[in-house]
Amino acid sequence: MVRKVSWGILGCASIAEKAFIPAVARSRTGALGAIASRDQARAEDWARRFGFRRAHRTYQDLVADPEIDAVYNPLPNDLHAEWSIRALRCGKHVLCEKPMALDASEVRAMIQAADERGVLLAEGFMYKFHPQIGKALEIIGQGGIGDVRSVYSSFTFLFAREGSNYRWSPAQGGGALYDVGCYAISAARLVLGAEPLSAFAAARVDPETGIDMTTAALLEFPGGRFAQCDASFESQFQSRLVVVGTKGLLRLGRAFSAKDSDVAIEIVRGDARDEVPVPKADMYALMIDDFGAAVLGKAPPRQPASDAWHNMRAIDACFESIRTGARVVIPEAVL
Missing domain, CATH: 3.30.360.10 (Dihydrodipicolinate Reductase; domain 2)
Incomplete structure (x- = not known):
């Protein structure tokens, strides 16, 4: 069996429902691993509707889930740095929605966390794909x-x-x-x-x-x-x-x-x-597959984290x- 990247998604954002989740399903490299919401009933509903393997009632449970390879962070912008860093420190690769953070110092801290654990971090600019x-x-x-x-x-x-x-x-x-x-x-x-x-x-x-x-x-x-x-x-x-x-x-x-x-x-x-x-x-699926190939060690990512810092x-x-x-x-x- 071909190994796929198991994705965990933080929160039940509209962009996740309308774009990212369907794109993971259409992608060559991705699989829906887990969804987390502060509303447990909503997380369980999304797990049933979209085919996630697990539903978590806290974001921390998701980023610490040993069966998750990569985390998609579509939370409000002020939570991008905090929860991306938490995921990175748990050894998870992170694809964070744009803008990566609230300022360049936050992006620098995110990149440092990724470098310390040797994991990937990228900003979700799907248009580039x-x-x-x-x-x-x-x-x-x-x-x-x-x-x-x-x-x-x-x-x-x-x-x-x-x-x-x-x-x-x-x-x-x-x-x-x-x-x-x-x-x-x-x-x-x-x-x-x-x-x-x-x-x-x-x-x-x-x-x-x-x-x-x-x-x-x-x-x-x-x-x-x-x-x-x-x-x-x-x-x-x-x-x-x-x-x-x-x-x-x-x-x-x-x-x-x-x-x-x-x-x-x-x-x-x-x-x-x-x-x-x-x-x-399919811009989102192409972005997911580019990131997935990098996670699986098949190719370098097209969007290095440093690009988010410059932006x-x-x-x-x-x-x-x-x-x-x-x-x-x-x-x-x-x-």
């Missing part, structure tokens, strides 16, 4: 639009305030920059293949909740290149990445959400417009710029 991203990077790398000069990345949507969702709580890491701005910044860094030198950001903060409803950030990169990154809870849906070069531009219309349909990469050179079709792909440093700089109203220099640093 869609073949449109690989194809776009290939086109750019081959000089298809000339030298890249600027990037425009936007992830926005209309988010109705209902219930007690953590995204409305500043203390829990709510707000548009944490929730979807992390994608826009990640994509800019990925395309430019470098870390930003500085950030200037502004936000509209909701006076009632204190979260940023809309954030716009300008990141400066080496070589006089720039990225404009937009995130919003109060704008028409956008999931867009535009890369502008000296000979043309490349556009992805569903850069972060291309999961249910075929997509196309649009390339514009002067008056000429071409499309490169890309078939639909968080840029996010930290954006928050500081919002607070101060000034451009924030991001010093060169080594993890």
